[in-house]
Amino acid sequence: MFTVLTIPAFNDNYIWLIKDSQSQRCVVVDPGDAEPVLATLEAQQLIIEAILITHHHHDHTGGVAALIADNPEIKIFSKAPLFEGATLVDDNDQVSLLDGRLSLNVWQVAGHTLDHIAFFNEQVLFCGDTLFSAGCGRIFEGTHQQMYQALLRLKTLNENTKVYCAHEYTQNNLIFALAVDPTNQDLLAYTKQVSKLRQQGVPTIPTTIAQEKLVNPFLRCEDPGLLANVQNLLAQPIVAGEPLFKALRTHKDHF
Template identity: 45%
Template sequence: MLHVKSIPAFNDNYIWLIISEDNRCAVVDPGEASQVIDYLKANTLTLSCILITHHHWDHTNGIEELVRFAPSAQVIGPEIKPIPRLSMAVGDGDQIDVFDHRFLVVGVEGHTDDHIAFVGDGKLFCGDALFSAGCGRLLGGTAAQALNSLKKLASLPIETEVYCAHEYTAANVAFALTVEPENDDLHLYREEVNRLRAQEKQTLPSTIGREKRINPFLRIHEPSVIQAVSGRAQNNTELEVFRALRQWKDEF
């Protein structure tokens, strides 16, 4: 099993470090480098690769400094938009080796048109495509793309751990409860999230199973969600329900 360590960045980002038993390390979406380098040095870790889910600056700004620190580290990410120091371009269906573990690359366009996710060792690193109780805004992709991407992620095994790139959980739960005020799983989750945040602890990782119970964007087929957007959606198709839900969240 691989160990995952979080490095908080900016106001609410997480940079994820994937650490092998022999002290090799992969870094996911390094928006900044200094804290990552400090942790690598303090724990005698060798940086082997840098995994990038999409091109936004808060996921890529630390790449140059990290490559200067570890010149042999591969930078693996999408090809559609420019990624600094990219050494391996990957897309939907590709596979990569992270240490001795095979990871699948999943195309998850929607938040952006170049977004990918990495799945391996029972873990999903999904950037801004999926959040706990939410999903990313449409900042380059389409609603249809985002819906298709979330369906892909929802099809993963329910025990899959979800490592997304932002601590948005409390705000997302507030919106989700507006959509589904009678969802008992959501009420229980709100209590857990509030307790963790009061202790200044992270709410992640989540799991695919949990998200299917509490995340309205993975529950667009549920009568309660369809009813909640009935005054906003043009019809009850999955796409229109999703589109109405995403627009509602943008305004929330």
């Protein structure tokens, strides 16, 4: 049995801690800052077994060095050789953790960065800055085609999979989503739900694959209603699928 704890960092980052109920060990995902992680470890008397890194950006890796200094036995899993001794993983690899009780698959999801990977199983998805609730990451190193294919891939996961992305961007993403998809009733209902959560200071993450398929415009690029809305909004002909994704992502970059 595992519990995923939320560790807020910086202004809007989330670091994820996978806590093992059968031991005092845990796995940490994308520790951009060591201080809040160390505070959680101390408060719950936990020991880090492994660190999972989705991509190289500093707000996802900045705390790794301090955590390793505190415990040199920590295993690190990443696609790029970011830290000495790290285990490099790639597309379709599997990571076995906590004496084999936790297995996570690895998918390459380039787009935001070229080294971006996601860790997942039937219950959880740790997707870094690829998929957000009602949004997706900016394309810094990859191409629109890579990001579109990455999102299509994540869309195939079990609908009940909990999506643990790395930022609290949901409300801002919803402003854009409503601008391009204003008649989506699921989106309107979700916006009210998210507003209540944020008023209470509660994270909107995790979301689920099922929820995102209903409200996230970047996962709905085959939807004829969304296509018509965006064509009218941008006053240009657009084809469904990847061209619509590119139009949406480009519009969001300047929104």
